Amino acid sequence: MKHNICVIGSGGREHAIAWKLLQSQHVDKVIMIPGNDILQNRDRIVNVKLDKLDGPLVANVCRQYNIELVFVGPEVPLCEGISDSLKKQGISCFGPSEKAAVIEGSKAFSKDFMVRHQIPTAKYKNFTDYLEACKYIENEVDYQMVIKASGVAAGKGVLIPQDKKEALEALKRIMVVKEFGSAGQEVVIEEFIEGEECSLMCFSDGHSLQVMPPAQDHKRIFDLDQGPNTGGMGAYAPAPFVIGHQGSPRGKHGFGALIDRAIETVLQPAIDGMRKEGRPFVGVLFAGLMISRQQQIKVLEFNCRMGDPETQVILPLLESDLYEVVCACVEGRLDSIPTLKWRQEYCVTIVAASKGYPDVYPKGLPIKGIEECNSVSGITVFQAGTSLASDMKTMNTSGGRVLAVTCIDKSLETAILSAYKSIQLIQFDGMQYRRDIGQKALNYLNSQEKVQSVSYSESGVDMERGDQVVDNIVPMAKSTNRLGCMADLGGFGALFDCKAAGFKDPILVSGTDGVGTKLKIAQELDIHGTIGIDLVAMCVNDVVVQGAEPLFFLDYFATGKIHVNVATQVISGIAKGCKESGCALIGGETAEMPGMYKDGEYDLAGFSVGAVERDKLLPLLNEFKEGDVLLGIASSGVHSNGYSLVRYLVEKKSGLKYTDKCPWDSSKTIGQSLLTPTKLYVLSCLAAIKAGGVRALAHITGGGITENLPRVFPNGYQAEIKFGSWTIPPVIQWLNSLGNMKQEELLRTFNCGIGMILVIDPTQLDTVKSILESHNETVYTIGRVTKSSNSNEKPKVVYI
Ligand SMILES: Nc1ncnc2c1ncn2[C@@H]1O[C@H](COP(=O)(O)OP(=O)(O)O)[C@@H](O)[C@H]1O
Ligand SMILES: [Mg+2]
Incomplete structure (x- = not known):
């Protein structure tokens, strides 16, 4: 049988919760109070608006829709006791009682609780009296401070002063000016601790727990963690600096040794401590952790619900059925279900916020591109501060954090790239988002790769x-x-x-x-x-x-x-x-x-x-005589020189591809012909040398006959070459026709059909020729040696 379930809230977190619940085989409809009108009647979501969020009214809705279970998204209704009043009405609530929600509702309580249960946290002192707090700052504090309004302040009640003067000002803002209202009736002054922050959440039924992958939020409004704190500008999970590489050891709970330790020293003692104090915690317990370089864990705070935007990256990774987990928690039998399954992938979300957020911002601006973005594979857009315009079609902004673009992929890098590419499809006036979501994690992964370079294959x-x-x-x-x-x-x-x-x-x-x-x-x-x-x-x-x-x-x-x-x-x-x-x-x-x-x-x-x-040793420069014969041995084609020009001619001038048939030989492609290997003249030439009468050899490479032959000539001698006394291979003729090269240039660029030239004593010509031919060489008499008019003249080639 399928069930309806109620989700309280309207933000990106609640959209992600509803989205995940709707994937359950047990869930029919999700009734959202108040929900987001863009989601109304989409994917089996029904919104219900109430004048006031209280137990009896929500219970009425539940009866109307035959709902037995309510999932509370945000902290405020929990701290106000919605869970207790729903229970009184006979409705189960996933989310802690007022007594248990105090773990978030009062930072002062939470700090004292941690001390009572030896949960590691920064040293601190709580104050309800302004003057006493001032005195403490002035006279006793010997550490860098963080000053926190104890109550719920939507992520804005924490101030980080640089010195005592700023600390006193911060204290005044919280306790005297009451910038955060009643949240500032009590303050926590605590030591600033350094490290990497990690959001670690678990499901709990009050006894046992099941951990979620560690995530990292991006609190500040601007890149590189600059500017004021926000509700969260983006997140990713799992966090590599906590769990290591994908291939790292998994530990007892599936996310490595550090998470095992966080469960043993933070999450389980907190769940046990709350129960022992008569405040059993049922719901999602969120620990904000600071992890030092030495991997020391300290708790910054507890929250009594899922994080926003952490939920938007955690739930896409959950393979198990969320509805089954939630039921097991409210029924006190979380240990009766199998360990949760998580995808071995990465998820990242980027929050698009209104101009001016986290201060004042405009509302009602039209948004374009949400559907296009949502239709990209791997991308889900979670709606937060959005609403439908009166035309019931246009999507408008209606909040500070407008939406979250989420991407799941095999690697963190590709997930980040795709999320950033896709968010560009969305537009609204003044839209702002951070450009560095997940960058720290990528840097970490890259630095790890360097450290691990001993494992060469990585x-x-x-x-x-x-x-x-x-x-x-x-x-x-x-x-x-x-x-x-x-x-x-x-x-x-x-x-x-x-x-x-x-x-x-x-x-x-x-x-x-x-x-x-x-x-x-x-x-x-x-x-x-x-x-x-x-x-x-x-x-x-x-x-x-x-x-x-x-x-x-x-x-x-x-x-x-x-x-x-x-x-x-x-x-x-x-x-x-x-x-x-x-x-x-x-x-x-x-x-x-x-x-x-x-x-x-x-x-x-x-x-x-x-x-x-x-x-x-050759050449025998002293034996050169006028009338010595120049014997050319045929090349196999272009050999291995001049290929930058060859490629230019083929690719830019011929209009043909390497895979097209040769214009001069239909049995081959142009590419095959051009890859004909360079001829190896060693064995034939060594045999010819042995026969005697070889004065010199010249290998015709780059520079052609023109530049290579004189390299083995003595001064005062020239090579007289009869152009046309040998056959120019068709491939070179074809290249020549493409390039329309002058004969002189051609002879300087390609071997033109002669790969090796021997200078030989004319009396040995026949012998040498027949030896070369017996080695399957094609030979041509291509010219002769002549004397220059001046015996000091540098040798050169003269074409006749
Ligand atoms: N003791 C501390 N040392 C360093 N940074 C802190 C400390 N306490 C809080 N912060 C910073 O302030 C942010 C908000 O504090 P937190 O205790 O999480 O309150 P809330 O989420 O209710 O605003 C933290 O995410 C962290 O960046
Ligand atoms: Mg926090």
């Missing part, structure tokens, strides 16, 4: 993934073993034995390089298997130019996040490149650097060390 660096990559690499690296290799991967330094490799008087030759922005295309197309060949080729082709045999290679792979698959493919390309050039992959580094690179991005670099017998 920072985004996953050692396990790294290890897995290494496991995958080991067999590939092993397959590149060659004479001279001394150890497996994993040592600190990688070793190589030149003697064992057959060298007698070696000169070591090394080269380092990266792949440049060709990587961008690989990453965009998710093709990672050949880019490692480019890397090796860029290094070993340089080494072989000196006549050296590349012996070993080490790579450096850096990425935002290691994807085992991608890293393994990249490194398998490196291993392949090494194998095809006879050099061993003897070491490397896989670096995961979140923040430096984005997830999905990586950079690749490496270097090779080779050796050549001292007397075989």
Whole structure:
């Protein structure tokens, strides 16, 4: 059978209570007294207005709607005894009796109560006599003070003076000027304590209790806790500085060791103490805690009801049925129901307030965007100081705290972001809200991340993934073993034995390089298997130019996040490149650097060390002769240079995508063609060198033939190159057509189809040519060596 239930109140807290009760399978209608007219008849809510909030009148409403249970939202009716008078009328009330509500109604009582039950709190003294209080401040106080009106003052009766003079003024405002009315008949002067505030609430039936997640309110009106106190400008739960990270140990009560301790030293002693003093507390007990850096807990105050806006972030986290909990409390059997279940998520609420709040503020201003905001997934707008205009459609402001935008999400950060994004959909004149709700918690979480950086994986660096990559690499690296290799991967330094490799008087030759922005295309197309060949080729082709045999290679792979698959493919390309050039992959580094690179991005670099017998070092500058032949070996395409230009031409000029078919080869996409790996010239060139007659080699990289060939020429000699004596690969022709480049510029930018040039003795031409061809190279005689008119003239290329 379904039940109707009555909720007393009209604010954001009461909206959240009704909203949660309506999710119960036991609840039919929620009757709100007086409620908010915007909610009238929405979601099974019925508002009833009474001339006066008293027991008999509320009981009448209950009889009319067949209600047996009343949930009281705010403290004032509780302190005035509504619970007792309802009970007299035979209606159950969730909310303490007048005698129990005094725990909030009188701060003086509450402080004395804490002392009686050894509940930790700041030291203090209560006064009903103004002059005695003055004397105490003047003569006895030796601590920074907080001066509190003892009675209920809507969160405004607490003053924090900076010195004794201000303290005396504060005392005067409360006790003489009576700014807070009768709430100021008695004052509490207590010691100011430092720390983080936490709102800890529990349901209680007078004996046992069930705790709620710790929340944090934002009391002051302005960002960074500036300006006067308010009823609360926003809240979030659970508070990480209390319960730690989501993965932290849960303790006995589900929210960690600190909450366990707060239950043992504060909540349970309070519930027991109230019962022992003949004031059993049934309802929600709210402890305002101050938690010091050393995790010491002190109670600032008790409240006898749920917090506002804490309720708006706590109830969305409650998975259990609120109606069942409330019934168990009023029936004195809270220990008969299972431990409450809470979502493992974060909830945040931002209060939008009227201009001028917490002082005077206008009312009746139209509000736009509430429905749009409410319809965002994860967002609930709780109505507080809102009302319907006379047209029964327009929503108007009618209070200081107008509404609360609440968001629940997996992480605190995303919940905060989404709440702030959504609140912007709402508009009313002078709307103000704090921009830093939850910021302290985010800062805390971030600082914890830094502290915990020993647990490397939390920072985004996953050692396990790294290890897995290494496991995958080991067999590939092993397959590149060659004479001279001394150890497996994993040592600190990688070793190589030149003697064992057959060298007698070696000169070591090394080269380092990266792949440049060709990587961008690989990453965009998710093709990672050949880019490692480019890397090796860029290094070993340089080494072989000196006549050296590349012996070993080490790579450096850096990425935002290691994807085992991608890293393994990249490194398998490196291993392949090494194998095809006879050099061993003897070491490397896989670096995961979140923040430096984005997830999905990586950079690749490496270097090779080779050796050549001292007397075989190239180029043989002294042997250059006029008429020496320039033999060009075909490239495989663009190789690994000029890709910033290539990408510009394709992306900005071609009107095509990398995934479109090649205009020159329908069997491939443009991207596939552009990823053709750089050719490895090592084995063919070493064989050619061995045959004799090779004076020099030039690796044609960035700068093209024009800039690279002269690097190996002696002064006084020139390269005369017959343009057109070889075929320009279609990919380069296509790029040229996009860029409309001059021939001169083209030859300076791309290899134009020649990846390596050998300078050879003409008598050896046929031999060398046939050796290269037997290594599957395509070779062209592209020109000859000529003498400059001046023997000191710098070498250059002349195209004919
Ligand atoms: N002893 C204290 N030391 C430091 N700050 C205090 C102390 N007592 C109160 N405060 C500050 O004043 C606020 C209001 O005090 P509180 O006792 O919670 O009264 P109320 O909520 O009834 O206004 C607290 O939330 C806290 O920020
Ligand atoms: Mg308070």
